[in-house]
Amino acid sequence: MKIITNTSEETQDEAMKFAKTLKGGEIFGLIGDLGAGKTTFCQGIAKGLGIKQNVNSPTFVIMKQYNIEGNSNISKLIHVDAYRLDSSQGLDAIGLPEFFARDDVVILIEWPQNIKTSLPAKTKYISFDKDKKKRIISYN
Ligand SMILES: Nc1ncnc2c1ncn2[C@@H]1O[C@H](COP(=O)(O)OP(=O)(O)OP(=O)(O)O)[C@@H](O)[C@H]1O
Numbered sequence: 001m002k003i004i005t006n007t008s009e010e011t012q013d014e015a016m017k018f019a020k021t022l023k024g025g026e027i028f029g030l031i032g033d034l035g036a037g038k039t040t041f042c043q044g045i046a047k048g049l050g051i052k053q054n055v056n057s058p059t060f061v062i063m064k065q066y067n068i069e070g071n072s073n074i075s076k077l078i079h080v081d082a083y084r085l086d087s088s089q090g091l092d093a094i095g096l097p098e099f100f101a102r103d104d105v106v107i108l109i110e111w112p113q114n115i116k117t118s119l120p121a122k123t124k125y126i127s128f129d130k131d132k133k134k135r136i137i138s139y140n
Pocket residue numbers: 005006007008009010011032033034035036037038039040041057110132133134135
């Protein structure tokens with residue numbers, strides 16, 4: 001899948017559509033440079049899953065959890081920013097691995113390259129490329 005967007009609203013709209021295809025148990029690594037639109041995409045996914053709270057970058061707290069009401073399959077969204085992590089740091093300290101096997105949780109990880117060796121094999125990757133206001137979002 002390859003999506004091209006020209007505004008952050010379009011990126012959020014595409015992410016909302018993408019969210020509707022999720023069943024629970026998915027783990028996504030979002031790969032792209034600073035400002036590529038990873039957090040914007042996460043905000044759209046959160047909206048699409050019915051989360052009303054504002055979703056901001058968890059740069060300093062590393063991981064945020066959002067409970068989801070009224071979705072029969074997905075009870076929680078986890079949003080991780082691994083920008084400040086590296087593979088030598090155990091993920092247990094932030095409490096992430098306990099969610100890897102949960103089939104009622106969706107996990108979104110920005111900068112997954114930094115913790116790649118600690119992520120489960122089922123992790124899928126979405127790439128964000130940017131050119132001025134254009135964003136190319138690719139997903140296999
Ligand atoms: N088509 C677009 N899609 C998404 N964001 C866009 C687009 N055009 C411009 N932008 C702008 O690009 C920025 C994307 O920021 P965002 O925080 O989503 O990036 P990020 O990939 O999460 O960066 P970081 O690595 O710093 O966390 C925002 O300022 C947004 O307004």
